[in-house]
Amino acid sequence: MDIPNLTSPAQFIGKQSKDTISFGSGQPDLPPPEEAFRGISMRRDMRYGMIQGEEALREKLSREYSGSTAQNFVITNGASEALDLLFRVLPRGNLLLGKPYYYSYVPIIKAGGLNPVCTELEEGRINMEDFESKVRECKAVLINSPSNPTGRVENIKTLKEIEKITHDLGVYVISDEVYKDLIYERENYIIKGEHVITVNSFSKTYCLCGLRVGYLWSPDKSIVDNCIEMKTHTSMNTCLLAQDVALNTMDTPKSYVANQLKIWKERRDFIYKELLGLGLDLWKPEGAFYVLPKINKPREFVWRLYKQYNTISYLGEWFGAPDRVRFSYALSVNQIEEGIGRIKKCLDGMNGK
């Protein structure tokens, strides 16, 4: 079988048929809350908005971050733009991140002119010994908990140790928390510190990926100001209609998020049990909606699964995990079940069964 040079998820995009099972794209399949669209007016003022973001949205967000005001936020085109802006304005030098990592991290860290330095995750979580030895040569660290692609959540003890070390060293901490509302084990813990920057989004919690609204928060005024200055030149305000929708989601009853979490947990339990049943070596997901099992000959597996079984999965090497494959379980339990059957057949076929 000829296996093409699989370099990025782009190879699968737009190539789905009715029978495709996609464990590929990392986005909720569920609908946004009704509240999101209530009372949105298309007739609103469509002149430029504040580059920093609409005051009402920042004001409302500030209630979720104790001791904050609207001034501590910048509303962005999703968490992606928040990260991109940050990497362009942070002090030049090394940036420490865990490996496996979200596949856009390395390209935008480099595009921003920073040098990525990796700490190998252990069982999908930060190994403090390795972290401590490497952080000393870094200007900033990037934490992603819950993690895409490992599905793991850092222990609060680890996060507090990171708070202390980075505070002592004067190192910036960027905490990408876009899956903060999808943690199965505990409440989210917001890292504290004068040089902390939290990156967040409305995409995953409210099933609004295509709307593109995210934000960054920081008590560090110069970081906030520098991001606003950069955004003034690179994209200006985030779409005003989209910000209106984002503001609305904040009135969604807490039960919406609780219900979502119940659905995700059921899917997590199912896929984790089934993949263990196939004899795969994988970490138990504690948040987000990804599993990252070890797979023999992952390129051949991903390509066969796609071509012979019409099922999309993502190569671990795109995430810095060359011996693994990522499965997003943003699918109904029925679809996951069908997909597991195909994965089994594919593995059996590769093992000559």
Place this chain on the structure above:
Amino acid sequence: MDIPNLTSPAQFIGKQSKDTISFGSGQPDLPPPEEAFRGISMRRDMRYGMIQGEEALREKLSREYSGSTAQNFVITNGASEALDLLFRVLPRGNLLLGKPYYYSYVPIIKAGGLNPVCTELEEGRINMEDFESKVRECKAVLINSPSNPTGRVENIKTLKEIEKITHDLGVYVISDEVYKDLIYERENYIIKGEHVITVNSFSKTYCLCGLRVGYLWSPDKSIVDNCIEMKTHTSMNTCLLAQDVALNTMDTPKSYVANQLKIWKERRDFIYKELLGLGLDLWKPEGAFYVLPKINKPREFVWRLYKQYNTISYLGEWFGAPDRVRFSYALSVNQIEEGIGRIKKCLDGMNGK
């Protein structure tokens, strides 16, 4: 009078009262067309869209660029993001642009890792002799006609010469045409060539600045692909709701644009005559909605006009024109008239009259 260090338009943003006359911000004050919002559904699929942009929008745009298909476009967060993506993916080296220039150009050219080289405009237009001597050491050129801040439109003869030289040298041409529908003298001329990239927007033509939808077009497939790849990591798809509105605008009757142009021309005629009447030295605007007269002691003028006469204007030095001041005439004729009165008083005051 104490004049602060006026470093950017940010100094005036959000500081307007009811009586403020703002010749500052460069955006239409008129309403968007009714058609823009007709039938937009909030219940549309809000999962990620194609990074390149919605197929229907690109397809419709392709009809405006002869010999093109939807593949030649990338839909972006306004023209700003289109330019930012381009400067990040173009070959490293010198980029030639006219001076005075739009104030975001130099920061994003530099942020993208390119080196800006300026050709001094003559009477607000490109001087081909200087252009020719400098283009040889450049990898790309940036054209902005109609120009912000000069209000000038390049002659078609000049544009054709640029086509030829850049073709012969294999130099990329970025043509920022966001004011293409606001030309008082002639139809827009689209620069042709295999390495041409046109940047455009729905903001100025349809009074939708806050919506943030623009695009880039190019026959150069590798440029288009590289921009998509960069955008995959830096912001993902442009807001889907905003793209729906942009698609709608393309059904706006031609009379909408013609009516707008009539309004702009009336304002142009008025402000040009009045500023000449004040004895100012300025170029006649041929497109867009800016005038850039020479002003003695421009910093003092801009600050006095703001503090004493509650009228906002922008320092020419932000646009590379330190002896000038930019006035946007996106105001009703009545407001322009009131503003002119204040400008006269300010100038008289400075001249000790």
